[in-house]
Amino acid sequence: MHHINRDVSPNAGNVLEPRHIEIYHNLDSRFAPYEPRHTVTEVISTWRWLPAAVTPEQIAEWAFYVFNGELTQLGVTRALHGGEEDFLIAAIYRLLRRRSMSTGDVIAVTTRSSTTWLACEPGGWRRIATPTRRTGEPLSPDTIHQLLWGHSDA
Incomplete structure (x- = not known):
């Protein structure tokens, strides 16, 4: 499923909730399943207001589509x-x-109450425990300044 149902009409019965979505690349293994000993680094993050019924797995499918899809x-x-x-x-x-x-x-x-971690598998998504070997930072103005101009604005 690449499209998240964002129907927010009054008859849809959907309550919108903020979701923070963070993408981590595996530094120890590419094209092989995630293992707890692997180091992952955060490469981008985004906030979305989505219907409460949207599952973390649906969000993961959306992210895979958006971050792998063609811009055209x-x-x-x-x-x-x-x-x-x-x-x-x-x-x-x-x-x-x-x-x-x-x-x-x-x-x-x-979500407001919990974080769900999912590893990309050859056939979908697998829920995992919070990775203990994490690096990287959420997308921030400072990150963008550093990448664009080689320095921080702080």
């Missing part, structure tokens, strides 16, 4: 609800020169 394809759906956000976060991901997501990479989906 994402550009076609920019006028749809959420399409512009998808296009812009995918464009930032590519401008940061991030590689495509693959088996072994990890996603964290945080």
Whole structure:
């Protein structure tokens, strides 16, 4: 499922909740399943307001599609609800020169009450314990300044 149902009409019965989505690349293994001894590094993060019924696995499928999809394809759906956000976060991901997501990479989906960790597998997503070997930082203005100009604004 690449499209997240974002129907927010009053009749949809959907309550929107903030979700923090963090993408981690596996530094120890590419194309092999994640293992707890692997180090993962955060490469991008985003906040989305989504219906409460959307599962972490659905969000992971969306992330895989957006961060691996062609910008031209994402550009076609920019006028749809959420399409512009998808296009812009995918464009930032590519401008940061991030590689495509693959088996072994990890996603964290945080709601107001909990975080679900998922590892990308050859056939979908597997829930995992919080990785203990993490590096990287969430996307921030300082990260962007560092990448664009080689210095921090702080």
